[in-house]
Amino acid sequence: MTTSKDTGTHGAVLQDTPPEGDRPLVELRGAGKAYGNVRALHGVDLTVRPAGVTCVLGDNGAGKSTLIKIISGLHQHTEGEFLVDGAPVRFASPRDALDKGIATVYQDLATVPLMPVWRNFFLGSEMTKGPWPVRRLDIARMKATADEELRNMGIVLDDLEQPIGTLSGGQRQCVAIARAVYFGARVLILDEPTAALGVKQSGVVLKYIAAARERGLGVIFITHNPHHAYMVGDHFSVLRLGTLELSAERADITLEELTNHMAGGAELAALKHELAQVGGVDTAELPDEGALPAAAAAPRPSADGGD
Template sequence: MSDTVHAPIVEMKDIEKHFGPVIALNGVSFDVRPGECHCLLGDNGAGKSTFIKTMSGVHKPTRGTILFEGKEMRFDSPRDAMIAGIATVYQDLAMIPLMSVTRNFWMGREPVRRVGPFRFMDFRKANDVTMEEMRKMGINLRSPDQAVGTLSGGERQTVAIARAVYFGAKVLILDEPTSALGVRQTANVLSTIDKVRKGGIAVVFITHNVRHALAVGDRFTVLNRGKTLGTAKRGQITPEELQDLMAGGQEMVALESSLGGTV
């Protein structure tokens, strides 16, 4: 930990989360550093959602500690986490299709311009910043008034990511951003993740697609039945090994041989 650049910005140690008798997370350890993309893989029901929600302040862990920039922290609400710099882009995106890209981009944080005693939304600034940020991400909008509904799924993901980055996210949690996308759009989102990472932001990329993870990930952690099965660095693990870990080992091997290795 001598090199501060590579010190983890978020470090979660032995996190447990119980919902009544259900143990959703049973001792999960995870950390992410600025400028890296740490992929969290897991099958449905592995505890990914609970884990994200614990990290982003929605749930409080039953046991375990979370360190943010080296200090222990307890977020009381997602808003606290957002203010600290942990932004989550959920699968359903939190975009409103009928509203323009600008209105969506600035929703909840609209820039304001004073005219005498009145305060108006500063549309000139809002539009210019939106166009500029979208261009940085490689999307040329027809107009900032364009409704989000007219964008493709991948472009919507990119708007959500650009928004989080612009508003100062230090940690970006992406909840299955590629799961509902086509091949081309997935490639676009993955390249967006790459751009964000190169900008020095810590990216937590949640997915159950091994190929998507390997395309951009620096480290990989597999979650299975509420536990982490270790973290591997890029180049230390093969897609097959990751796939096996996700599925819980043995059964998958058997299944895979019977399907001829196509899973």
């Protein structure tokens, strides 16, 4: 990674060889993570391609957080392979992941609510000017750059001086996405970006996820919501108890089937006969196990999963 000598670490230009054609940016092959005797993730295959949105869905304890930590460099995998641009890697820290162009936008967004939007955009990577050791912040250039980059993502703010805490949840998510794109992200991991948002603000975030895809980024969209995933997703992976229950392209699965996987349809079908014994419960409309897609009706793994 190279940086301009008078701008700190902003605007880093990655020197890695660009992906050829549709070669995956990030790929997991049989990856897993064990914490002592607890296996949080096991045998997971995942592929992230340029200009594509890979949606990772799963309930609490499915292993989504563990998956994020492996890809973002916070934890190392203990089984399988982790490849970036086709080469095996083992990140020692999140900085290693950032150097490879893998950026993570967490739910807390890593912003300072009382600071202006432009300061949050460059937080930790401020532009400076003047000779050493009396360099000072280049405020005018940071404001102009932040405004330009936000507009490139379709985000128009009237006042970049307003505290970022005064923006809506959707707007803050979009600022965080634009920041990651500006600082050289090729793979963008979004950790439940719509979890705490209403319908309208969720729509705003989904629009910018699509915009990131249009700019050629590979996006990993972590979510509980199959409806949000289906709106923007190109590939869907459903985790359950630390293993990969479903891996399907958009053309191969319907929203109803995806929702059924997320809702634990196979378990509900298996329990239909037990629910029939409870008075006042109408089981006529519940699915039969044989009516479910083959992957949904498969036996459940017994591994202990992480969040």
